[in-house]
Amino acid sequence: MYFECVIITSRKFQVRKTMNLQNIIRKNIPYHNRNLSAAESFQKSIQVCILGCHTPLGRTTSLLMKQNPIISNLRMQGEQIVHNIAADLSHIDTKCTVQPFEGNSEVSRAVRSADIILFLPNDKLREDTPLVDRVLTEGRRIYEFTKECTIHAPRSVIVVAISPVSVSTPLVAHAFKQSHWYHPGRIIGSAAIAQVKVNSLVGRYQDLNPFICQVPIIGGPDIDLAVPLFSRAKPVEITDKAAEKLMANFRGVKEDDFPKISSRKDFTENCTLSEAFALNNMITTIGLGICGEQQAHYNAFVRSNTISTCQHLLTTVQFSRGGVVHNHGVPQLTKLELKMFEKAVLEIKEREEMAKEMIDFIEGKYDVPPFKSKDMEKKKILQQTVIRA
Known part of the structure; x- marks a missing residue:
């Protein structure tokens, strides 16, 4: 009798469980969008400041952003x-207004009231310039x-696109830490050129439109440090042999x-052209997040505690009014x-230390940066001839 009661009660429990599940399925589950900003309302447009517009990359990026x-x-x-x-861009019939600021003395006026500030390289270096000399x-x-x-712009989102970005972004972060306005979600390293390049590679390999291809990237923002996750490519993943x-x-x-x-x-x-296109896409995504878009996701090099080895990491993040609000x-x-x-x-860890040493060198703590001394010692060792008996 005891076993029969247990069986009967268990059957009743299963019937009640299925009835509860059916009631839940029949009900319309309300979906609420989370407002990740502290403000109740969002703005409808953004203001962008580009530092370094006199370069070919700056001119092309400005042309795309004007539209x-x-x-x-x-x-x-x-x-x-x-x-x-x-003056040339102002003739384009779009709603975006253009304001020029000449010289480094005008940087303070240029960055005021800007939602996003884009750092571009000076374009006076050759393509094969060593990393140490570039820094x-x-x-x-x-x-x-x-x-x-x-x-003049402590609350603006700063996008660093000066190569090597893996050194430039920590350098900006260390400089901001000396003030009272440091916010890790507002200092973003650009991996836009890596994102565009890997999407086009996957699209051509699979004979698909690269526009619909999306490959997440981790690691560093520069090409030599970026690690595309081909196993998680969309809409179709890549096999291991093809990934190599x-x-x-x-x-x-x-x-x-x-x-x-x-x-x-x-x-x-x-x-120049593809990087300008990529930067425009990245600025658009960040701008959509500032304006309240809930699906503003992009790969960016930001401050992260995902691993203990390095402080900054390239991952997929979500943007809102305050910059980065979620790291995947x-x-x-x-x-x-x-x-x-x-x-x-x-x-990345070595390049973060390089950024710290560069800050100390600029502030007068070193006559020669330690990373430059190490590089010179390596060159001397390589130039030495080996004499064998």
């Missing part, structure tokens, strides 16, 4: 020719721009040498992706 419907005001800072560029050339300029932003081939093409390495040689030394993409972190990886990710993380 961007979400941008209401474009502030262009650069050298003497920036007035001619602004020494651009470091002081980045530091001066950041100091002006801490005073695409990874080699993405890193600019011969297929036979990969993965023994994972990247080219001092490799920098010099693609690192998903499950394949064997190849994990191997590349481990190498990238160690290199």
